[in-house]
Amino acid sequence: MTTTPLFSREPGAHERHLRRRYENPLFPPERRRIGDRDVLAARLRDQQHLEAFLERFHQVVQRAVNLDANVQSDVILELKEELDRCYEEAAGLAGDQARIKEAIVKLVGTIMRAVRQGAEHDAVALRKLDEEDQARSLHYELLEEPLVADLLNPEDVIPEGDLIPALLGCEPAVLEKVLTLFSPEQMTVMIRDARSLLENTTLEAGVLALATTNLVRMEAAATEQAGTHTVN
Incomplete structure (x- = not known):
């Protein structure tokens, strides 16, 4: 007698994909068979991913906090792109990462306000910044769908x-x-x-x-x- 594996209530990307595969006839037979050991292994990978992310995110936040007032624009933009990647990654992590995502949104908002101040007399640049803000907002919203986050996961969760x-x-x-x-x-x-x-x-x-x-x-x-x- 087989029993249904005990999946987490808020799984990470690896465990989440096991749930997609479990007894799903669209997958090959060998991919449908999921046991407790598979779930535990996936959960461990998700936990390791979470811990590694939190360490990297802390470093990014420190860089943002320690930015010099006269820092060059390319450094600011590089940090913003890194924060965007952090949001993309946080969206697929195990557990509730709402506070981290909220913190990223606030940090990106602070950076974009600084960028806008530097372009306040350039109408073309401001229009491009508006378009970028809109695109970012749509992308963040898209990442609320777990399958989107898993497909964009840097660990190649979905082969x-x-x-x-x-x-x-x-x-x-x-x-x-x-x-x-x-x-x-x-x-x-x-x-x-x-x-x-x-x-x-x-x-x-x-x-x-x-x-x-x-x-x-x-x-x-x-x-x-x-x-x-x-x-x-």
């Missing part, structure tokens, strides 16, 4: 072979967000692989219906992308 099963098995609303991460060329390959998977896998009606819906949405998104690129 290439797991991508299509993960996409075909997620909720359509989640897929809509995830598809914004991929280029038209990537979408073409993904659609080809998704069709192949569905043609060569026997699935129960409910799973097949969801996977087919997601494939249709992928095809529609690819068409939309092609139209946008043609217009541009």
Whole structure:
């Protein structure tokens, strides 16, 4: 008799992907079989990732606090980019990282205000900063979806072979967000692989219906992308 592994309530990226794979018929049989040892190993990796992140984040915060008032703009922009990467990474960590993400937003806001002061008489630069702020806000919002955070995880949490099963098995609303991460060329390959998977896998009606819906949405998104690129 097999028992369901005991997953965490707020898992990190590695354990979260085990939950996607667990008894999921879209994955190959060997990828569906998940035991307690697998969960414990994934949880350990997530904990190590969290600890390493917290150490790096503390160093970044110290650099931000110790910035000289006359520091050059390229140093400020490099720090801002590092904070953006920190937010991206924090979004996929185990546990509740809301306070860390809030702290990053505040730090980035402080840095951007300093950058704006230096460009206060340059209308073109200010417009570009507005566009950057909007893009950052949308990206941060996108990262609230765990699958997005896991796909962007620097530790390659979702291997290439797991991508299509993960996409075909997620909720359509989640897929809509995830598809914004991929280029038209990537979408073409993904659609080809998704069709192949569905043609060569026997699935129960409910799973097949969801996977087919997601494939249709992928095809529609690819068409939309092609139209946008043609217009541009």
